[in-house]
Amino acid sequence: MKQTPSQTVGPFYSLGLTRKPMNLLASDTTPGERIRIEGYVFDGDGKTVPDAMVEIWQANTYGRYNHPDDKQEKPLDPNFRGWGRSGTDKTGGFSFETVKPGAVPGPDASVQAPHINVTVFARGMLVHAYTRIYFSDEPANESDPVLSSIKDKRRRRTLIAAREEKNGKPVYRFDIRLQGENETVFFDM
Amino acid sequence: MEIKPFNARDWKSHPPYRFEGYASSIKRAPLKRLVKMKQTLSEITGPLFGPEAVQPGDADLTRNAGTDGEAMGERVIIVGRVLDEDERPVPNTLIEIWQANAAGRYQHEVDQHRAPLDPHFVGAGRCMTNEQGEYRFLTVKPGPYPWLNHPNAWRPSHIHLSLFGPSFVTRLVTQFFFPGDPLIPMDPILNSVPTKSGRQRLIAAYAHEVTEPEWALGYRFDVVLRGRQQTPFESNGR
Numbered sequence: 554m555k556q557t558p559s560q561t562v563g564p565f566y567s568l569g570l571t572r573k574p575m576n577l578l579a580s581d582t583t584p585g586e587r588i589r590i591e592g593y594v595f596d597g598d599g600k601t602v603p604d605a606m607v608e609i610w611q612a613n614t615y616g617r618y619n620h621p622d623d624k625q626e627k628p629l630d631p632n633f634r635g636w637g638r639s640g641t642d643k644t645g646g647f648s649f650e651t652v653k654p655g656a657v658p659g660p661d662a663s664v665q666a667p668h669i670n671v672t673v674f675a676r677g678m679l680v681h682a683y684t685r686i687y688f689s690d691e692p693a694n695e696s697d698p699v700l701s702s703i704k705d706k707r708r709r710r711t712l713i714a715a716r717e718e719k720n721g722k723p724v725y726r727f728d729i730r731l732q733g734e735n736e737t738v739f740f741d742m
Numbered sequence: 743m744e745i746k747p748f749n750a751r752d753w754k755s756h757p758p759y760r761f762e763g764y765a766s767s768i769k770r771a772p773l774k775r776l777v778k779m780k781q782t783l784s785e786i787t788g789p790l791f792g793p794e795a796v797q798p799g800d801a802d803l804t805r806n807a808g809t810d811g812e813a814m815g816e817r818v819i820i821v822g823r824v825l826d827e828d829e830r831p832v833p834n835t836l837i838e839i840w841q842a843n844a845a846g847r848y849q850h851e852v853d854q855h856r857a858p859l860d861p862h863f864v865g866a867g868r869c870m871t872n873e874q875g876e877y878r879f880l881t882v883k884p885g886p887y888p889w890l891n892h893p894n895a896w897r898p899s900h901i902h903l904s905l906f907g908p909s910f911v912t913r914l915v916t917q918f919f920f921p922g923d924p925l926i927p928m929d930p931i932l933n934s935v936p937t938k939s940g941r942q943r944l945i946a947a948y949a950h951e952v953t954e955p956e957w958a959l960g961y962r963f964d965v966v967l968r969g970r971q972q973t974p975f976e977s978n979g980r
Contacts, residue, residue: 554827554966556755558935558944560916561766563902565848569840569866570904597769604852610789610910620787622909624743636789657783658743670784670910677766679757679934681915685784703777731770741751741776742785742911 559680564604566674567640571606576639578611578651583633585614585652589724590686590714593645594675597732601645605675607729608638609649609686616655616667625658653688659698666693666700673729673739682739686727689715703738711737744974747781748911749827751968755940763930765891781911788910791836793870801869803841803881804862811862815844815882817958821949824875824905827969831875832912838904839879840866846885855887880958886925898925898932907967918963919945 562570579587594605612618612635617627619635635654639647651669659665669686687694694700694713703709714725730737759771779785799806804813824832842848842865845857849865863882871877884899900917907913919926926932926945935941943966952960 554825554829555939555943556752556827556968557914557916557965558940559756559914560902560931560934560944561764562904562915563917564852565840565842565850566902566915568848568850568864569838569902572866597771597773600769602770608913610784610787612784618783618787620790622787623783634789659782660745660780665782665784668784672910672913674915675770677764677768677770678759679761679764679767679771679931680751680759681913682759682772683911699779699782702779708774732773736772736774739772739774739776740779742779742781 561676561679562606562674564676566604566606571638571640576637576647576649578635578637578649579633583652584630586723587650588653589648589650589719589722590669590727591646591648591724592727592729594641594647594673594729595645595731595733599733601641602675602731603641603643603645605641605645605647605673606638607641607647608672609636609651609669611635611651611669612654612657614652614655616657618657656693663698664693666691666697668697673731675731678731682731683742684729684737684739685712686714686725687712688725689713708738711735743783745781745783745786746970746972746974747786748909748968748970754937755935757934757936761930761934764934767934785910788908788912789906791870791906795836796868796870801867801879803865803867803879806867807862807864809862813843813863813882814860818881818883819952819954819958819960820879820881820901820946820963821952821960822877822963822965824871824877824907824965824967826967830969831871831873832907832967833871833873833875835871835906835908836868837871837877838866838868839901841881841901842884842887844882844885846887857885857887883920886923891930896925898923898929903965905965905967912967914965914967916944916965920961921945921948
């Protein structure tokens with residue numbers, strides 16, 4: 554059977570997908586370093602996109618996914634699904650409250666640096682795009698198999714969220730550029 | 743750890759990011775070559791939702807507005823199966839839908855089409871597929887509505903669907919159309935699908951066996967998500 558074709562989420566997706574906030578992944582009792590992720594989605598003219606939607610999927614602080622196919626012997630927090638969704642607001646901004654994920658295994662006995670898996674939707678996007686968030690303060694980025702597979706080293710930077718402190722709390726800034734010179738790296742996976 | 747990857751995206755079925763006829767795609771389409779990535783544990787896993795994700799009545803859009811009233815319009819029953827490319831059912835997966843009301847207007851502040859809102863219709867619903875991958879919604883047929891893509895542009899009646907499937911890479915957002923709608927051949931969003939057979943697969947089928955006497959017409963729309971390769975490869979499990 555053939556895959557059902559993708560179509561855009563259109564301008565009114567919030568009706569079906571974001572009427573309730575779904576960008577709070579962690580509670581006060583979730584193990585791990587509590588972080589905020591925030592950023593903007595930009596189009597090819599550098600204008601912010603007020604009708605995009607970002608979803609994230611991540612491992613817990615120990616580097617384990619809440620999914621039966623992750624058979625690692627690491628602690629699992631049943632209260633941490635590791636998934637969130639944020640529509641962009643009028644300013645094109647999105648945000649998540651979560652914990653920083655741990656490292657997870659990669660191909661051929663490698664280890665992947667801590668990262669968050671990202672799906673981007675928008676009015677005008679006929680197919681969603683896949684990207685990843687890495688963390689600017691992670692030395693493991695240097696040996697990450699996926700980052701290293703991006704031949705143009707300058708483009709790797711589009712996946713690195715910059716750590717900032719706001720009111721004494723860690724915030725990682727991750728902007729998504731759908732098009733243009735600094736277009737975010739998107740994956741075919 | 744054993745990694746059994748999912749099949750690649752079939753770019754003969756999916757639209758390109760940039761499609762000339764769809765004006766909003768021009769500045770929002772990624773234009774650089776996608777970076778090919780071998781699926782890892784991060785991609786073959788994905789969010790799973792339990793029964794708590796759906797409340798009773800969520801799949802009945804004619805009565806889920808939180809009023810005591812019933813939505814106006816032509817009542818329709820939408821059924822279908824969620825399958826993978828090998829025709830295996832995808833059970834217990836969340837489906838979210840949204841749509842315009844019978845007059846062709848969304849209950850959304852951005853929609854300023856001069857058509858009435860229906861206080862008894864929100865236009866959003868959700869359900870989980872059962873063990874056989876089957877789903878069912880009761881709603882009203884959405885009306886066509888104008889948009890600004892080109893002069894005298896109208897979207898055919900359609901319902902948006904969002905699905906997850908078993909992994910991060912099986913995610914799908916799509917929309918389906920109703921058979922016989924004269925606007926279908928003119929719709930740039932549907933026409934962005936590169937093959938005729940692909941476009942055909944986004945049109946629901948009238949299903950008389952689903953139609954309930956003196957109640958509502960039935961339509962069938964099946965969804966096919968990316969299937970899974972049968973040959974695993976080893977990955978380091980620390």
